[in-house]
């Protein structure tokens with residue numbers, strides 16, 4: 001299928017999201033669509049699939065002008081999409097979600113076996129570990145992402161638009177996805193791939209289109225002629241610079257300690273300690289149980305055994321309110337849509353929610369100016385792109401929403417901060433700012449427990465790295481800041497554990 | 508690449524300086540206000556119609572009557588609004604109101620308590636019953652609809668058994684005198700109470716910790732909880748406040764009637780309690796309130812009721828009209844939602 005977009009424009013109140021953008025996609029190619037947060041990538045994809053109507057310009061398929069009224073029309077015309085926001089039904093099973101649009105029936109009733117067999121076929125292409133019978137709401141964010149991709153694959157369309165499909169999955173699953181995408185391309189499919197991870201784009205894309213401030217900065221350039229520097233300057237219009245990390249010294253005082261923790265998720269015997277001003281990494285594959293552990297620590301999930309100590313004293317933390325106000329512990333959730341943000345409220349309210357208590361004076365009154373003063377520095381430093389801080393968070397681009405979800409916990413100024421996948425969907429420039437900020441708060445004495453599936457991020461930030469596998473801690477790796485050695489050490493550890501287990505069950 | 512993150516030191520932040528402004532979004536403000544201006548225009552239109560059809564409509568005595576009913580309707584609307592804010596509802600507002608009425612009557616007439624004590628007793632009961640609702644909702648996790656449906660019947664039943672449904676008719680004369688008091692010839696002091704409560708609620712939701720937490724919990728309880736908002740506590744407080752406001756409305760009725768009657772409140776309050784807030788633009792989904800809107804919404808209800816009364820149209824018609832208006836309001840609410848969605852999706 002030949003898809004071409006000519007001079008498409010789209011404005012939202014206060015924002016020109018797209019300004020005469022062109023784009024062209026050929027059969028049998030994978031084309032990367034790149035640009036900073038808020039550059040207009042998702043908007044372009046939504047215009048192609050009929051979710052948005054362009055103010056101006058044309059969408060052509062095989063030389064014919066098209067105007068889809070809904071994603072359904074687009075699918076009928078052979079265009080499938082994985083959108084940046086997840087659109088799964090939490091209480092439906094994985095299988096039902098994958099085949100939602102056309103559930104198989106027999107004699108007028110849903111055919112459960114057919115649903116699960118059919119769904120299994122697509123899911124197996126990516127991940128054999130997800131059961132098609134589980135309810136989607138009990139999956140991790142990464143697993144949901146995989147289900148979302150399987151759902152798009154199941155449409156078997158000739159054209160596939162993927163808006164940050166790899167944002168919240170690990171390298172392992174990304175590899176499986178890439179193998180699959182390459183096969184589809186070789187079979188003649190046309191694929192659009194959005195990602196902020198340059199390595200991925202270099203690994204898979206044939207050509208690249210870059211958007212900057214809603215305009216074309218590059219149009220279908222072959223990747224073979226691109227360098228990393230080229231691409232970055234096309235996106236940001238400036239050169240890449242090297243971050244200066246502030247000097248930090250990790251204190252010897254332990255602020256957070258877990259002793260033999262058990263949870264209802266199945267964690268066993270979790271023990272570790274976090275020192276003042278330390279950045280402790282927690283790495284694991286999808287399903288290892290890292291986020292669940294974090295939730296248990298902040299009191300959002302029950303602990304069934306063992307204990308947590310804060311500053312040497314046993315802490316019985318029952319909810320996040322208590323974690324924040326009594327123990328000064330914060331948790332940046334990886335699930336920004338459901339747990340991190342109130343999409344219908346403003347940026348100001350979303351960031352300030354963690355500090356309202358601190359800002360409240362006599363009679364619980366909050367001065368609006370004090371609130372703004374507390375919020376603005378983060379909006380500026382993370383370059384949250386918006387016409388105003390009174391904008392509803394739901395109207396921001398995905399990456400900008402992520403910035404808000406991180407900013408609100410940075411503003412909380414806690415002593416212990418658990419950060420779960422902070423840079424998912426964030427562009428490379430802001431990612432650098434954010435890394436700088438994390439170094440900064442650690443230098444200021446905050447202790448950080450960093451959960452990240454982004455190995456380069458782990459290597460850039462963590463002082464040491466705990467390895468988690470299947471609800472247990474299986475090792476610790478010192479970070480010598482060299483990607484290869486650290487990454488190999490971690491993966492070796494995980495493979496060793498898996499091997500031990502399989503020989504144990506075999507014998 | 509790994510160990511060398513990138514950074515850009517020259518923050519020629521053209522983007523930051525231009526795109527972020529600290530002023531409130533004017534568009535949002537007017538969009539919200541325009542709905543209320545529309546509502547206000549409807550009320551004004553009805554006044555013109557009613558006063559042309561029935562000149563008695565604007566007589567000082569009728570104006571005084573309207574003001575008195577309006578005060579009660581406003582407070583009833585508030586009692587619903589404060590739980591709508593949390594994304595819940597309170598079907599027991601009328602039952603709580605009448606329980607407070609009868610307790611106040613009992614304390615004044617049979618127990619011979621001084622007026623302030625009796626009033627405090629009535630208010631306290633209202634708050635306590637509201638607290639019970641909130642507590643049950645939070646502890647059981649059952650939704651507000653079911654809990655308050657049950658408690659509405661429970662509270663009303665208990666009140667009727669205890670009071671044997673006998674009204675208290677011989678209250679201290681000051682009570683009735685307050686109800687008949689007129690300021691500047693035709694304004695009831697009850698109206699000032701309602702307005703003062705409105706002002707307090709406005710400040711609560713706009714400028715206080717608690718109000719912000721209530722709205723956050725109403726908009727997305729899970730995200731609020733994960734941000735350190737004590738969601739359970741906030742819901743209980745909102746229901747307590749609802750009970751307190753229902754009791755206030757009840758006691759205002761005692762002053763207006765000069766007696767405590769078991770027939771006030773109950774299910775009669777249900778429709779007006781939703782009409783005020785919903786007409787005024789409070790979202791049923793929770794997370795936002797319209798205090799001034801609720802007052803104008805209540806004014807619409809009162810105006811129609813009084814107008815039909817003056818025109819001597821029967822009570823059956825009133826029910827019919829109010830039902831129709833609620834439907835229209837809910838449809839307008841849906842339409843507004845769809846319209847906003849369309850606009851943000853860029854559909855015309």
Ligand SMILES: Nc1ncnc2c1ncn2[C@@H]1O[C@H](COP(=O)(O)OP(=O)(O)OP(=O)(O)O)[C@@H](O)[C@H]1O
Nearest residue numbers: 012017037038039040041042043395396397398399
């Ligand atoms: N529904 C909306 N209402 C108002 N503004 C919107 C809406 N959707 C997008 N925008 C704005 O349009 C611009 C482009 O957004 P878009 O989502 O396309 O960015 P993006 O390139 O996908 O960014 P990201 O990398 O963060 O996902 C942003 O400034 C965003 O705030």
Ligand SMILES: [Mg+2]
Nearest residue numbers: 042084397398
């Ligand atoms: Mg996007």
